Amino acid sequence: MLSIKDLHASIEGKEILKGINLEVKPGEVHAIMGPNGSGKSTLASVLAGREDYTVDSGEITFNGKDLLELEADERAKEGVFLAFQYPIEIPGVTTTNFMKTALNKIREYKGLEPLDAVSFLGQMKEKMKLVEIDQSLLSRSLNEGFSGGEKKRNEIFQMAMLEPTLAVLDETDSGLDIDALRIVANGVNKLKNDDNATIVVTHYQRLLDYIVPDFVHVLFDGKIVKTGGKELAHQLEEKGYDWIKEEAGVA
Amino acid sequence: MSKLIKEDIDKFFIAQFESFENSLNGESKKPLHSKRKTAIDNFKEVGFPHAKHEEYKYSNVAKIFSKLFDVENLSDDSFSLSLDEAAKYFIPELNAIRLVFINGVLDSKLSDLDTLPKGVHIQAIKTAADDYADDFEKHFNTHKIEGADNFSELNTAFTNGGVFVKIDANAVVETPIACYYFNDAKNADVISQPRNLVIAEKNSQASLIESYVTLGENTSFTNAVTEIVIEDDCIFNYYKYQNESDQAIQVGATMVHQLGKSVFNGVTLSLNGAMLRNNLNIAIHKEHSETNMYGLYLLDGKTHVDNHTVVDHKVANCESNEMYKGILDGQSRGVFNGKIFVRQDAQKTNAFQSNRNVVLSDDAEVDTKPQLEIWADDVQCSHGATVGQLDLDQLFYLRARGIDKQTAKSMLLNAFASDVLSNIKIEAFRTLIENKINERL
Numbered sequence: 001m002l003s004i005k006d007l008h009a010s011i012e013g014k015e016i017l018k019g020i021n022l023e024v025k026p027g028e029v030h031a032i033m034g035p036n037g038s039g040k041s042t043l044a045s046v047l048a049g050r051e052d053y054t055v056d057s058g059e060i061t062f063n064g065k066d067l068l069e070l071e072a073d074e075r076a077k078e079g080v081f082l083a084f085q086y087p088i089e090i091p092g093v094t095t096t097n098f099m100k101t102a103l104n105k106i107r108e109y110k111g112l113e114p115l116d117a118v119s120f121l122g123q124m125k126e127k128m129k130l131v132e133i134d135q136s137l138l139s140r141s142l143n144e145g146f147s148g149g150e151k152k153r154n155e156i157f158q159m160a161m162l163e164p165t166l167a168v169l170d171e172t173d174s175g176l177d178i179d180a181l182r183i184v185a186n187g188v189n190k191l192k193n194d195d196n197a198t199i200v201v202t203h204y205q206r207l208l209d210y211i212v213p214d215f216v217h218v219l220f221d222g223k224i225v226k227t228g229g230k231e232l233a234h235q236l237e238e239k240g241y242d243w244i245k246e247e248a249g250v251a
Numbered sequence: 252m253s254k255l256i257k258e259d260i261d262k263f264f265i266a267q268f269e270s271f272e273n274s275l276n277g278e279s280k281k282p283l284h285s286k287r288k289t290a291i292d293n294f295k296e297v298g299f300p301h302a303k304h305e306e307y308k309y310s311n312v313a314k315i316f317s318k319l320f321d322v323e324n325l326s327d328d329s330f331s332l333s334l335d336e337a338a339k340y341f342i343p344e345l346n347a348i349r350l351v352f353i354n355g356v357l358d359s360k361l362s363d364l365d366t367l368p369k370g371v372h373i374q375a376i377k378t379a380a381d382d383y384a385d386d387f388e389k390h391f392n393t394h395k396i397e398g399a400d401n402f403s404e405l406n407t408a409f410t411n412g413g414v415f416v417k418i419d420a421n422a423v424v425e426t427p428i429a430c431y432y433f434n435d436a437k438n439a440d441v442i443s444q445p446r447n448l449v450i451a452e453k454n455s456q457a458s459l460i461e462s463y464v465t466l467g468e469n470t471s472f473t474n475a476v477t478e479i480v481i482e483d484d485c486i487f488n489y490y491k492y493q494n495e496s497d498q499a500i501q502v503g504a505t506m507v508h509q510l511g512k513s514v515f516n517g518v519t520l521s522l523n524g525a526m527l528r529n530n531l532n533i534a535i536h537k538e539h540s541e542t543n544m545y546g547l548y549l550l551d552g553k554t555h556v557d558n559h560t561v562v563d564h565k566v567a568n569c570e571s572n573e574m575y576k577g578i579l580d581g582q583s584r585g586v587f588n589g590k591i592f593v594r595q596d597a598q599k600t601n602a603f604q605s606n607r608n609v610v611l612s613d614d615a616e617v618d619t620k621p622q623l624e625i626w627a628d629d630v631q632c633s634h635g636a637t638v639g640q641l642d643l644d645q646l647f648y649l650r651a652r653g654i655d656k657q658t659a660k661s662m663l664l665n666a667f668a669s670d671v672l673s674n675i676k677i678e679a680f681r682t683l684i685e686n687k688i689n690e691r692l
Contacts, residue, residue: 072647
């Protein structure tokens with residue numbers, strides 16, 4: 001589904017990603033872990049098409065398409081979804097209106113008719129339950145005055161509405177208490193199927209107790225320096241990141 | 252056409268006044284005319300405001316007047332407008348008491364003067380000066396107000412074609428009064444100087460809309476003054492809508508005298524013109540009054556819009572709120588100057604002001620200046636101004652959900668404008684403005 005080859009990316013002339021290689025197949029959950037500043041969020045942003053980053057070399061193919069050729073909104077229409085580490089507040093735009101616009105833009109791209117009001121509301125209701133989000137929240141301005149947990153739940157709600165084939169969760173666990181974490185993880189798990197894939201970017205292992213990864217990659221200094229199964233996450237939790245640095249021969 | 256310097260413009264208007272005066276015959280003995288004469292004398296002292304006047308520093312009306320206006324090619328009074336043609340410029344679906352002005356003169360044939368609701372009196376200002384002599388003596392150009400300038404004097408001098416509106420005590424007028432000002436610039440340049448007096452008697456409620464249209468490709472110069480007198484326990488809503496031609500120069504003063512404990516809500520919407528200068532001058536004379544001023548300017552091309560507002564808190568325990576927002580593209584220019592006076596007696600005043608701007612192009616420009624003059628010591632006043640670009644993080648967030656750049660921009664700008672638009676309480680009017688914004692974005 002997703003194939004990243006020797007990806008180099010920089011921001012304002014500073015190289016952050018220094019040769020990433022990653023293969024993701026349908027049905028898989030990949031966790032990307034690493035210390036602060038290792039490039040985790042950069043990778044997520046580059047996948048979503050954020051223009052602040054420059055891709056210097058390498059390639060990303062997504063379902064046979066050259067992802068780097070696509071604009072951010074085209075990537076979303078192709079099925080890439082980024083759950084933001086810091087969801088943006090947009091005063092004056094309600095979540096409901098936002099989702100309706102997004103959903104219909106994606107449907108238009110796929111050659112589908114726009115969803116009528118009744119089906120849209122039906123779909124909203126169903127997905128709201130998934131993340132236990134309240135209707136009143138969705139009628140308010142997008143993320144404005146939301147708590148940290150509400151913002152993250154709103155991200156997963158949007159993911160549920162848009163049904164992406166590849167979801168990238170950027171530090172979705174940061175700032176969440178254990179109850180909110182369970183709700184968010186539960187939502188993600190329910191959305192999982194054999195045709196879609198998830199990349200979980202996280203600093204801590206805790207989220208991975210709830211969203212169980214098939215692969216764990218350790219990102220350090222812009223490169224994936226170690227890949228393993230879910231037990232690798234536990235090792236990192238116990239021993240920290242230093243042993244990885246030593247093993248990678250860069251400490 | 253020859254280029255005019257400021258002195259030429261002064262002479263031109265003084266000569267215009269003389270021929271206007273000669274056409275008045277017996278009327279020149281009436282009290283109204285002595286007010287005109289005082290005004291032209293006042294005008295003569297300084298003449299046409301230009302860039303050296305502090306308040307016109309960023310909006311050199313004299314310069315653009317001399318550039319665009321040809322005083323040797325003035326339109327005559329032969330113009331007439333059919334109702335069908337006028338109707339194209341009416342606010343769609345709006346049920347209103349419609350008043351149509353041609354070159355600043357009320358056209359009784361095109362206006363709804365025969366079917367006025369109970370408690371509403373409307374007639375040409377010239378005849379009203381006789382028929383409502385008491386009201387005129389009390390209220391016409393009698394209340395001194397901060398922010399009045401030489402354009403107001405010029406307008407007063409030419410008082411002739413405007414309208415007099417009186418809302419009787421206790422009348423709740425649900426149908427808004429909509430003034431459509433048509434300037435005929437089809438064959439020649441045109442000057443129009445409508446002068447209106449609106450009196451809202453105690454415990455009445457009414458809404459007034461003013462909309463300006465220039466027909467044709469020639470230049471129009473509008474110098475309008477609307478005085479609004481508000482008595483106790485009134486709620487008065489005022490809307491000004493400017494979607495003018497590229498050759499339209501407009502100076503307009505709305506002078507609001509909140510003589511009684513009252514609520515005034517004003518919304519100013521500016522979309523197009525060569526230079527549009529709006530003076531909104533408000534004086535609060537009685538305690539426990541409330542004043543709300545909202546504005547949106549959505550500009551592109553070379554449109555220049557200048558909003559000068561003055562709120563004069565003369566008494567204690569009043570509240571004023573002001574929020575003006577601008578979206579500027581192309582080579583447009585926006586000027587905002589918000590003055591708040593809090594007099595020594597005006598303790599417990601709450602006065603808030605904000606001016607926010609989004610600049611979409613490299614060539615657009617904004618000048619914004621809040622001015623607070625506070626003599627009282629127990630007050631709450633705040634002001635803020637911002638000039639920025641579209642928020643790239645917000646834009647990316649929308650795009651990351653599949654919304655294309657153009658739609659995302661339009662959503663963000665609509666959201667930016669929404670807290671001004673939500674104050675347009677007349678639905679048909681709000682819909683029109685929303686549609687105009689969507690066309691533009």
